[in-house]
Amino acid sequence: MKLESYWLDTAPAFTGAAQGPVAGRADVVVVGGGFTGLSAALALARTGASVVLLEAGRVAGEASGRNGGQCNTGLFHDYADLSQRLGEENARAFYHAYDAAVDTVETLVREEAIDCDFRRCGKLKVAAKPEHYAKLERIHRQLQASVDPTIELVPPERMQDEIGSASFHGGLLQRAGAQMHMGKFGVGLANAAVRAGAKVYESAAVSAIDRQAGGFRLTCERGTIEAGQVFLATGNSSRGPFAHFRRRLVSVGSFIIVTEALDKDVLDRLVPTRRNYVTTKNIGNYFRVTPDHRLLFGGRARFALSNPKSDAKSGHILAATMAEVFPQLADTRVDYCWGGLVDMTADRLPRAGEHEGMFYSLGYSGHGVQMSVHMGQLMADIMAGKAEQNPWRDLAWPAIPGYFGKAWFLPLVGAYYKLQDKLH
Numbered sequence: 001m002k003l004e005s006y007w008l009d010t011a012p013a014f015t016g017a018a019q020g021p022v023a024g025r026a027d028v029v030v031v032g033g034g035f036t037g038l039s040a041a042l043a044l045a046r047t048g049a050s051v052v053l054l055e056a057g058r059v060a061g062e063a064s065g066r067n068g069g070q071c072n073t074g075l076f077h078d079y080a081d082l083s084q085r086l087g088e089e090n091a092r093a094f095y096h097a098y099d100a101a102v103d104t105v106e107t108l109v110r111e112e113a114i115d116c117d118f119r120r121c122g123k124l125k126v127a128a129k130p131e132h133y134a135k136l137e138r139i140h141r142q143l144q145a146s147v148d149p150t151i152e153l154v155p156p157e158r159m160q161d162e163i164g165s166a167s168f169h170g171g172l173l174q175r176a177g178a179q180m181h182m183g184k185f186g187v188g189l190a191n192a193a194v195r196a197g198a199k200v201y202e203s204a205a206v207s208a209i210d211r212q213a214g215g216f217r218l219t220c221e222r223g224t225i226e227a228g229q230v231f232l233a234t235g236n237s238s239r240g241p242f243a244h245f246r247r248r249l250v251s252v253g254s255f256i257i258v259t260e261a262l263d264k265d266v267l268d269r270l271v272p273t274r275r276n277y278v279t280t281k282n283i284g285n286y287f288r289v290t291p292d293h294r295l296l297f298g299g300r301a302r303f304a305l306s307n308p309k310s311d312a313k314s315g316h317i318l319a320a321t322m323a324e325v326f327p328q329l330a331d332t333r334v335d336y337c338w339g340g341l342v343d344m345t346a347d348r349l350p351r352a353g354e355h356e357g358m359f360y361s362l363g364y365s366g367h368g369v370q371m372s373v374h375m376g377q378l379m380a381d382i383m384a385g386k387a388e389q390n391p392w393r394d395l396a397w398p399a400i401p402g403y404f405g406k407a408w409f410l411p412l413v414g415a416y417y418k419l420q421d422k423l424h
């Protein structure tokens with residue numbers, strides 16, 4: 001079993017990285033080479049700006065290359081709760097922002113001819129307990145009436161058409177959800193940014209950003225560079241001068257295993273419609289089939305951070321859960337196991353805007369594949385002064401009280417949600 005991301009291990013190498021020291025001046029310096037930063041670098045370079053991207057490790061090497069591979073439409077929040085807290089108009093706009101974000105990904109894949117197995121497969125949320133189906137029915141009624149007439153309910157008696165598992169009791173289907181190979185997409189996006197004129201540096205962790213006349217000076221492992229504008233696309237970075245954001249983003253580990261390739265007839269029995277699947281539990285699971293016919297099975301598994309020992313521990317829990325869901329896979333070999341860090345905000349809504357003259361887009365809270373790419377594209381306009389393009393512009397973002405980057409409360413939150421899953 002390899003303790004590394006299947007997406008990164010099976011992606012082509014990115015050969016377009018800029019070589020030599022980082023120096024000179026650029027109109028915009030983008031910090032972070034995940035989907036947010038790469039997408040922004042492409043959009044900004046397309047406007048004719050000179051763009052330099054500084055990535056601490058390799059492009060798409062963190063959350064963007066380590067995720068569950070789902071690129072889903074619609075909000076994942078409780079729509080009723082969100083409407084009550086933020087107003088129906090905002091909730092509807094946020095819901096549609098996720099739909100638009102998947103369109104953005106599809107458009108980029110087409111325009112830049114990115115070979116990444118993008119397909120609109122649909123997302124099926126599956127009821128993990130019989131009583132969860134009543135909740136899905138309520139959600140279905142409400143979403144259909146308010147925001148998404150295309151959403152469908154799959155009643156328990158029709159579930160065998162969708163999934164060969166006795167663990168689920170009905171589902172909610174959003175047909176426009178998509179999936180793709182995250183590593184191939186990341187490298188494709190990086191190549192597109194380079195083709196558009198951006199310089200992408202890897203192994204260039206930024207350690208300081210200073211204001212100066214006419215903009216900023218950034219210091220990184222490979223030198224210093226001046227910038228007219230700075231865009232921070234650093235996810236839940238633990239390195240660099242980002243204390244302000246560390247007080248607002250909580251890093252939560254999520255873990256994934258990928259099996260050996262499975263026979264077509266096995267997959268036809270277990271997941272005949274090859275959708276993206278998520279379960280209704282608070283500490284639930286997500287799964288899908290990879291382009292080369294493996295089952296990818298992920299989940300929170302434990303409330304822990306990601307490191308090789310922790311990933312392996314979580315991998316065992318995930319393999320046991322996968323065998324409960326699909327007993328036919330009890331003896332299936334697991335080829336990959338890894339973890340990654342999700343950048344959670346307190347309300348699980350992203351944040352984007354300007355802080356101390358620097359722009360940022362962060363906090364996708366585990367649902368950022370589509371939104372990171374979308375926000376990257378919007379940033380070029382937002383940084384040119386069109387703040388109204390920013391769907392998240394009106395959200396306040398106070399620091400989390402008593403939190404300075406070390407999430408002492410995570411075990412308590414984990415225990416609370418575990419109990420909720422037992423009780424409800």
Ligand SMILES: Cc1cc2nc3c(=O)[nH]c(=O)nc-3n(C[C@H](O)[C@H](O)[C@H](O)COP(=O)(O)OP(=O)(O)OC[C@H]3O[C@@H](n4cnc5c(N)ncnc54)[C@H](O)[C@@H]3O)c2cc1C
Pocket residue numbers: 031032033034035036037054055056057058059060061062063064065066067068069070071072204205206207233234235236237238239240241253254255256286339340341342361362364365366367368369370372
């Ligand atoms: C295990 C897991 C499963 C997930 N599953 C899904 C899913 O199925 N669907 C979905 O929609 N979302 C999912 N997500 C979330 C999604 O992957 C992220 O929201 C998205 O990739 C965020 O992209 P990003 O570019 O903002 O951040 P990242 O991809 O984390 O990129 C940030 C980059 O900034 C770099 N950086 C940090 N500090 C510095 C510095 N000082 N100098 C230079 N560079 C720096 C990092 O090295 C990193 O490459 C998942 C996340 C995880 C961890």
